[in-house]
Amino acid sequence: MENVFDYEDIQLVPAKCVVNSRSECDTSIEFGGRSFKLPVVPANMQTIIDENIATYLAKNNYFYIMHRFEPEKRIDFIKTMREQDLFASISVGVKDDEYAFVESLAENNLVPEYITIDIAHGHSEPVIRMIKHIKKHLPDSFLIAGNVGTPEAVRELEHAGADATKVGIGPGKVCITKIKTGFGTGGWQLAALRWCAKAASKPIIADGGIRTHGDIAKSVRFGASMVMIGSLFAGHEESPGETIEKDGKKLKEYFGSASEFQKGEKKNVEGKKMYVEHKGALQDTLTEMEQDLQSSISYAGGRQLDAIRTVDYVVVKNSIFNGDKVF
Numbered sequence: 119m120e121n122v123f124d125y126e127d128i129q130l131v132p133a134k135c136v137v138n139s140r141s142e143c144d145t146s147i148e149f150g151g152r153s154f155k156l157p158v159v160p161a162n163m164q165t166i167i168d169e170n171i172a173t174y175l176a177k178n179n180y181f182y183i184m185h186r187f188e189p190e191k192r193i194d195f196i197k198t199m200r201e202q203d204l205f206a207s208i209s210v211g212v213k214d215d216e217y218a219f220v221e222s223l224a225e226n227n228l229v230p231e232y233i234t235i236d237i238a239h240g241h242s243e244p245v246i247r248m249i250k251h252i253k254k255h256l257p258d259s260f261l262i263a264g265n266v267g268t269p270e271a272v273r274e275l276e277h278a279g280a281d282a283t284k285v286g287i288g289p290g291k292v293c294i295t296k297i298k299t300g301f302g303t304g305g306w307q308l309a310a311l312r313w314c315a316k317a318a319s320k321p322i323i324a325d326g327g328i329r330t331h332g333d334i335a336k337s338v339r340f341g342a343s344m345v346m347i348g349s350l351f352a353g354h355e356e357s358p359g360e361t362i363e364k365d366g367k368k369l370k371e372y373f374g375s376a377s378e379f380q381k382g383e384k385k386n387v388e389g390k391k392m393y394v395e396h397k398g399a400l401q402d403t404l405t406e407m408e409q410d411l412q413s414s415i416s417y418a419g420g421r422q423l424d425a426i427r428t429v430d431y432v433v434v435k436n437s438i439f440n441g442d443k444v445f
């Protein structure tokens with residue numbers, strides 16, 4: 119692979135503006151047969167999303183993926199979304215119990231509109247087996263599989279039946295995979311996204327490493343249909359994480375799905391916990407993201423999100439950790 123780079127190494131080059139106001143620019147995206155206001159999805163992590171946030175997002179035409187860390191609640195979650203005529207989007211793992219869970223959804227006619235296979239190393243036989251199992255029993259669900267970081271992996275998961283793949287191993291804010299294992303796309307996530315997108319024949323979700331709203335536009339430029347974000351969505355009033363006060367400041371916890379806090383044990387830990395500043399209401403962030411992305415579209419010289427996909431870019435510098443620290 120030549121020319122590796124990350125978000126902070128790239129600037130997009132402005133093209134002549136064709137709108138009179140940024141409000142004319144349309145940030146919406148079609149994904150899995152539905153239209154959403156933004157090409158953005160909060161990470162399917164326990165300190166980022168819960169049932170209330172999922173309901174709010176679905177009601178307001180934002181995409182969401184519910185996490186899989188309270189597996190026993192998933193059936194009721196789907197039923198509750200159904201009662202409100204909202205789409206259901208859940209996550210699964212690959213362990214034995216999950217096979218029976220998928221079959222039980224089919225048997226009880228509780229077919230979620232979206233299912234995400236949420237595994238650290240998605241380029242694996244267990245994930246391919248689970249893709250085939252889901253496609254056999256729930257063929258109408260839109261299936262997202264990940265995470266991966268190479269074109270070979272994207273092709274193999276697509277070939278197995280995935281409707282979209284999720285790219286990003288190790289670029290996350292609370293991720294320590296890159297440090298503990300020496301592997302992943304941490305430090306070159308944007309280049310990995312481009313590499314994978316060139317091989318993809320179906321949509322890609324760029325996952326992890328987004329530190330600014332401008333990084334959403336950069337992800338779209340390099341091939342993402344959707345962008346999954348954890349840290350920027352952590353710390354809101356509605357966020358599930360615990361709130362603490364330090365030196366008169368309100369902080370909220372954000373921990374990795376492979377952290378000791380999530381796992382309840384110190385085995386194969388590849389995530390950490392941190393506290394982020396309290397940020398106020400989630401909708402304020404979503405609104406700001408939309409406005410910033412409208413502005414990006416206007417700088418791209420278009421009216422629709424697609425205008426960003428073809429803009430020129432320059433490489434301005436190089437970094438490894440994208441501003442992250444170990445603790």
Ligand SMILES: NC(=O)C1=CN([C@@H]2O[C@H](COP(=O)(O)OP(=O)(O)OC[C@H]3O[C@@H](n4cnc5c(N)ncnc54)[C@H](OP(=O)(O)O)[C@@H]3O)[C@@H](O)[C@H]2O)C=CC1
Nearest residue numbers: 211212236237238239265286287288289293295375376388
């Ligand atoms: N995007 C990312 O960079 C990362 C994300 N995560 C998140 O952490 C959560 C837990 O993930 P995960 O540990 O996969 O889920 P699980 O705990 O459900 O484990 C997945 C299965 O894959 C096996 N496995 C084999 N090799 C690996 C490997 N290198 N990494 C992980 N599992 C492996 C595990 O066995 P065994 O445990 O015996 O090895 C287990 O049977 C998920 O939400 C995931 O998205 C975690 C790390 C990186």
Ligand SMILES: Nc1nc2c(ncn2[C@@H]2O[C@H](COP(=O)(O)O)[C@@H](O)[C@H]2O)c(=O)[nH]1
Nearest residue numbers: 161290291293326327348349374375376389
């Ligand atoms: N290596 C790890 N990656 C993790 C863990 N928990 C979640 N994640 C990934 O991070 C992104 C969010 O990244 P951010 O930069 O926006 O904060 C999330 O979607 C997962 O893919 C973990 O414990 N270890």
